[in-house]
Amino acid sequence: MAELTNHKISRRKLLGGAAGAAAAVPVLHELVPHQPVHDQLARAAGGGHGDHGAKAAGHGAGAHAGAAHSGGIGSIDPAVNGFDPHEILRDFDTGKVRREGGRTVREFEIVAEDREIEIAPGVKFAAWAYNGRIPGPTLRATEGDRIRIGFVNASSHPHTMHFHGIHVARMDGVPQTPPGNIEPGGSFTYEFDAEPFGLHLYHCHSVPLADHIAKGLYGAFVVDPKDGRPKADEQVMVMNGFDTNYDRENEVYAVNTVAFAYHDKPIRVKRGELVRLYLVNILEFDLLNSFHVHANFFDWYPTGTKREARDFTDTVILGQGERGIAELRFPYTGRYMFHAHVSEFADLGWMGFFEVSG
Amino acid sequence: MEAGQATAEREAGQRLPAWLAGLLPLALLGIAIGLFVGLGAPGLERNGIPVEELSVERTVLRPGEIELVVRNDGPDAVAISQVIVNDAFVAFEQTSDDIDRLGGDTIAIQYPWIEGEAYGVTLMTATGGTVDHAIDVATETPEADVGFYGLMALVGLYVGLIPVAIGMLWLPWIRRIDPRWVRFVLALTVGLLAFLGVDALLEGTEVAGTGPQALGGGSLVFLGAGIAYLGLAGVDGWLRGRGERAREGGAGPWRLALLVALGIGLHNLGEGLAIGSAYAIGSLALGASLIVGFALHNTTEGLAIVAPVAKGGAAPKASLARFAALGLLAGAPAILGTWIGASAFNPSVAALLFGFGAGAIAQVIVQIAPSLRDAAGRLLSPLVASGMVAGLLLMYVTGLLISL
Numbered sequence: 001m002a003e004l005t006n007h008k009i010s011r012r013k014l015l016g017g018a019a020g021a022a023a024a025v026p027v028l029h030e031l032v033p034h035q036p037v038h039d040q041l042a043r044a045a046g047g048g049h050g051d052h053g054a055k056a057a058g059h060g061a062g063a064h065a066g067a068a069h070s071g072g073i074g075s076i077d078p079a080v081n082g083f084d085p086h087e088i089l090r091d092f093d094t095g096k097v098r099r100e101g102g103r104t105v106r107e108f109e110i111v112a113e114d115r116e117i118e119i120a121p122g123v124k125f126a127a128w129a130y131n132g133r134i135p136g137p138t139l140r141a142t143e144g145d146r147i148r149i150g151f152v153n154a155s156s157h158p159h160t161m162h163f164h165g166i167h168v169a170r171m172d173g174v175p176q177t178p179p180g181n182i183e184p185g186g187s188f189t190y191e192f193d194a195e196p197f198g199l200h201l202y203h204c205h206s207v208p209l210a211d212h213i214a215k216g217l218y219g220a221f222v223v224d225p226k227d228g229r230p231k232a233d234e235q236v237m238v239m240n241g242f243d244t245n246y247d248r249e250n251e252v253y254a255v256n257t258v259a260f261a262y263h264d265k266p267i268r269v270k271r272g273e274l275v276r277l278y279l280v281n282i283l284e285f286d287l288l289n290s291f292h293v294h295a296n297f298f299d300w301y302p303t304g305t306k307r308e309a310r311d312f313t314d315t316v317i318l319g320q321g322e323r324g325i326a327e328l329r330f331p332y333t334g335r336y337m338f339h340a341h342v343s344e345f346a347d348l349g350w351m352g353f354f355e356v357s358g
Numbered sequence: 359m360e361a362g363q364a365t366a367e368r369e370a371g372q373r374l375p376a377w378l379a380g381l382l383p384l385a386l387l388g389i390a391i392g393l394f395v396g397l398g399a400p401g402l403e404r405n406g407i408p409v410e411e412l413s414v415e416r417t418v419l420r421p422g423e424i425e426l427v428v429r430n431d432g433p434d435a436v437a438i439s440q441v442i443v444n445d446a447f448v449a450f451e452q453t454s455d456d457i458d459r460l461g462g463d464t465i466a467i468q469y470p471w472i473e474g475e476a477y478g479v480t481l482m483t484a485t486g487g488t489v490d491h492a493i494d495v496a497t498e499t500p501e502a503d504v505g506f507y508g509l510m511a512l513v514g515l516y517v518g519l520i521p522v523a524i525g526m527l528w529l530p531w532i533r534r535i536d537p538r539w540v541r542f543v544l545a546l547t548v549g550l551l552a553f554l555g556v557d558a559l560l561e562g563t564e565v566a567g568t569g570p571q572a573l574g575g576g577s578l579v580f581l582g583a584g585i586a587y588l589g590l591a592g593v594d595g596w597l598r599g600r601g602e603r604a605r606e607g608g609a610g611p612w613r614l615a616l617l618v619a620l621g622i623g624l625h626n627l628g629e630g631l632a633i634g635s636a637y638a639i640g641s642l643a644l645g646a647s648l649i650v651g652f653a654l655h656n657t658t659e660g661l662a663i664v665a666p667v668a669k670g671g672a673a674p675k676a677s678l679a680r681f682a683a684l685g686l687l688a689g690a691p692a693i694l695g696t697w698i699g700a701s702a703f704n705p706s707v708a709a710l711l712f713g714f715g716a717g718a719i720a721q722v723i724v725q726i727a728p729s730l731r732d733a734a735g736r737l738l739s740p741l742v743a744s745g746m747v748a749g750l751l752l753m754y755v756t757g758l759l760i761s762l
Contacts, residue, residue: 073440073447120447122439123486244486251442251480251488259447347446 074121075264081117083133085254085261089235092222093137095147105146106194108139112152112159112182112204112217119242120252120259120349127216128155128204134257135238135282136219139202141194143226149190153182159212162205163221164321167192174205181206197225198305199278199323201238214243214284216257220323222278225307232276232327233269239281239289239318239340239350250285252349253340259349262338266353271333275354277326278304281318290317291326292341293354298328315341330356408434412457412481412489413570415704418499424467424479426491430457431570442480442488443469460572471496500637502701510634510696517633517652518626518692523685525660532668538732538741540668545730545742547618547662548723549749554625554659555719557757559583561632562712569705578706582713583720586624590617590721612680614666617725619688621718622659626688628712630695635703637696651759656689658752663688666726 078084095106110130117127117134130136141147153159158181162173171192175181182188204217220236240257241250252259269275277298281289292315299309300316304325316324330336339351374382394400411432418425424443430436436457441450450467457463471477477493500506532543562579574581597613629652663684699708730742 073449119486120440120482122437122484123482124484125486242486244482245488247488251482251486344445348442349447 073260076118076121076258076261081133081258085256085258086265086267088133088135088138088256089237089262089267090233091138092140092234092236094140100146103144103146104142105148106141107148107150108137109150110136110152110161111154113154114156115216117216117257119244119254119257123244123252125216125242125244125252128157128159128212129216130161130219134216134218135236135240135280136202136217138220138222138236138278140222140224142224142228143195143197145194147190147192147194150187151182151190152187153184156184158183158206159204159217160206161190161202163190163192163202164200165192165221165223166195172205173202175207194223196305197223198303199223199280199325200303201280201282201321201323203282210248210284213282214241216240218282220278220280229276230274232274234276234278235267236278237280237291239279239283239291241283241286241345241350243285248285250283250348253283253345254349255352260351262352266335266355268355268357269330271330271356271358273329275328275330277328278323279316279318279326280323281320283320286342286345288317288319288342289345289350290315290341292339293326293328294337295332295334296328296330296336298326301325301327330354332356333358408485410434410436410483410485410487410489411572412436412438412483413568413705414489414491415462415569417491417493419471419493419496420498422468422470424469424471424477424493426465426467426479426481428457428463428465428481428489429570429573430459430461430463431572433459433572435459435461437484438463438465438481439484440482441465441467442482443467444477460570473497500700506700507697510637510700511693513633513637513649514630514690514693514696516649517656518630519685519689521653521656522622522626522660522663522689525657525662526664526681526685528661529664529668529681532665540665541730541732541739542741542745543661543665543668544726545745546749546752547665548726548730549746549751550658550662550753551618551621551719551723551726551749552746553750553753553757554622555716555723557753558625558628558712558716558719561628562709562716565705565712566709569709573706574709576709578709579713579716582710582715583717584713586714586717587721588717590620590718593617593620594721594725611667614725614729615663615684616687617722618666619663619684621715621722622662622688623691624711624718625715626656626659627691627695628708628715630692630697631699631703631708631711632695633692634696634699634701635708637700651756654759655753655756658749658756659688660685666729 078087093108095108098105098107111132112128112130113132115127115129115132116124117129119125127134139147139149147163149161151161158175160173160175160180160182163171169177170179171190173190179188200221200223202219202221204212206212218238218240220238222236237255238257239253239255241253243249244251254260255262277291279291283289294314297312297314300311300313301307302310302322302324304323309327316326318324333356336354336356337351338354339346409432411430412428413431414426414428416427418427428438437455438452438457441448448467448469450465452463452465454461454463465481467479469477471493473496475496477496479491479493481489481491483489532540535543559579562582563576566574566576566578569575594613594617597616633652664681695711727737731737732739732742
């Protein structure tokens with residue numbers, strides 16, 4: 001007589017050594033200290049950690065029962081993480097501006113730290129973050145500005161800041177060239193010119209590289225052309241994912257970290273107004289990500305480095321580290337979905353709505 | 359000198375009443391544990407991180423819903439925060455937000471599953487850890503109503519009771535054959551039983567592997583085997599005592615038959631359990647071939663029961679009631695097993711029951727062994743050895759007809 005039960009480890013996410021124990025899968029976790037060393041963003045007191053578990057448990061049947069498997073999974077109080085994906089969306093950090101020798105210098109302070117982030121209701125991820133948030137602050141400058149970044153490593157691991165852009169080797173932020181890794185407690189000032197114009201990104205480049213990125217050390221870097229871009233409702237969407245069980249696959253996908261953040265609470269935009277989306281794909285472990293908007297088309301500027309749109313489409317595919325600017329106007333009011341057209345990402349958190357009002 | 363010292367010690371020891379002397383170490387242990395726990399385990403710090411282990415004990419599929427019964431198999435409390443089915447977060451409700459060590463949780467997942475398809479359910483804990491559970495073939499779990507219990511009883515009847523009863527009808531034949539050939543049949547019985555015993559051990563170990571390891575896992579099988587073996591030895595001793603008092607000549611063969619029936623009954627309980635649980639999760643098609651296979655397999659068990667009675671033709675007159683009782687004892691547990699297996703399957707209990715079967719069978723073999731000796735007192739004569747081999751082969755071949 002053979003199989004009595006069907007308790008087998010499923011096709012994916014097989015954890016090492018657990019095969020013999022069938023369904024009893026031991027899961028080990030490296031938990032970071034709960035208190036961040038550097039708490040730049042004030043965390044609202046109370047109401048956070050205590051009650052989310054019960055919420056996640058009882059919530060499912062509620063608001064989304066009709067949609068069954070499209071993300072009826074509860075919600076996260078932004079106070080828990082100390083940042084709100086809705087605020088990150090339109091939050092641009094242009095730095096402390098000063099003039100030096102006739103040119104604009106923008107100074108930024110970035111601190112890397114270990115931090116626990118709630119990425120889906122009730123699910124904590126032992127993250128590393130720039131300035132306590134994932135993605136890190138969206139740094140913004142105009143082409144030709146001098147960028148000066150005071151980087152402090154308050155994490156318990158070595159880190160760097162590597163910018164996509166044009167700069168000298170010393171400012172490249174890789175461990176293999178001086179100054180190399182910035183050790184815990186150490187600091188370094190990265191300084192370079194903002195060029196070329198376009199949409200770029202920055203991330204930690206310490207090894208193992210995939211882990212330093214996947215744990216949350218990345219952010220968008222916007223360089224505006226000298227003559228600027230037309231006025232628009234500008235939004236930053238950093239497409240990311242989280243490998244919560246360390247099996248080198250993502251369990252949770254999102255835009256700006258929190259699964260279904262814009263699904264449960266849509267992004268409000270105005271009918272007819274120009275919307276400019278800065279889309280950055282920083283996903284690890286999956287080769288491709290994508291962006292698709294419903295009931296509309298957008299002008300697509302890959303990397304944002306040319307003034308002419310390369311495409312007029314409703315779906316783009318982005319590889320790892322790839323980014324671009326999408327410009328669109330909503331002709332009708334109503335609720336319009338956007339999501340990864342890699343559909344399994346959508347079901348695992350990468351799904352949202354625009355709420356268009358008149 | 360030394361002798362005097364020993365006497366002195368003995369006297370000192372005798373100042374304490376015996377019960378107090380026995381309880382003193384226990385009381386000291388209690389105080390020590392109390393202090394240790396009360397002071398928060400002084401000097402010891404927990405090294406490392408919480409270990410999360412969950413084991414899925416039971417899966418129930420209803421239209422639009424998947425229900426999992428899970429048990430916390432690890433040393434630390436676990437909270438299930440999200441559930442993923444086939445790469446999509448899904449809505450769910452659970453009975454317990456924090457599952458303590460060995461605690462249980464029932465998770466009701468709303469999901470429009472489709473008959474016959476496979477599903478991967480991932481339980482995501484508060485730390486992001488995942489426990490995967492595969493549903494190989496989705497099929498609605500039968501409702502445990504009267505009709506269902508009736509069906510299971512019918513299956514138990516087909517695979518347990520009827521074949522055993524038919525097998526027992528070999529008795530008149532065994533009684534007429536040469537005593538040498540009776541020994542051969544008894545050896546055949548031992549072969550059959552040995553096969554069943556090993557089978558029960560293997561199956562029990564396999565089932566135990568799917569359940570919570572914190573509850574003992576595979577050791578439950580051996581615990582069950584030990585209890586059954588020693589328990590039956592005790593029952594046997596008691597029966598012997600009664601038999602001697604009553605001066606009942608020929609009680610031996612019946613005693614043996616009773617033990618064989620009991621051992622086979624325990625084995626069939628496990629077999630019923632396996633059938634019932636496989637049916638409940640949809641991995642068993644109750645086809646005619648399966649039933650026929652079981653029937654052939656188990657008919658040999660009937661032979662095993664009556665073989666001891668035929669020994670030497672010394673058995674008293676057989677009352678029909680006595681045979682019926684033996685048949686019921688050996689066959690009816692299959693019905694009970696299917697009921698338990700289909701409605702309340704639990705891997706740990708199943709492992710224990712399989713262990714019972716294995717231990718009981720081992721005891722029965724030990725009981726039968728003396729009857730195998732030939733006139734010269736040899737145990738493994740060529741005839742007996744070939745009988746055992748024949749028994750093993752018979753079980754193997756009829757076993758090929760069954761695959762759950």
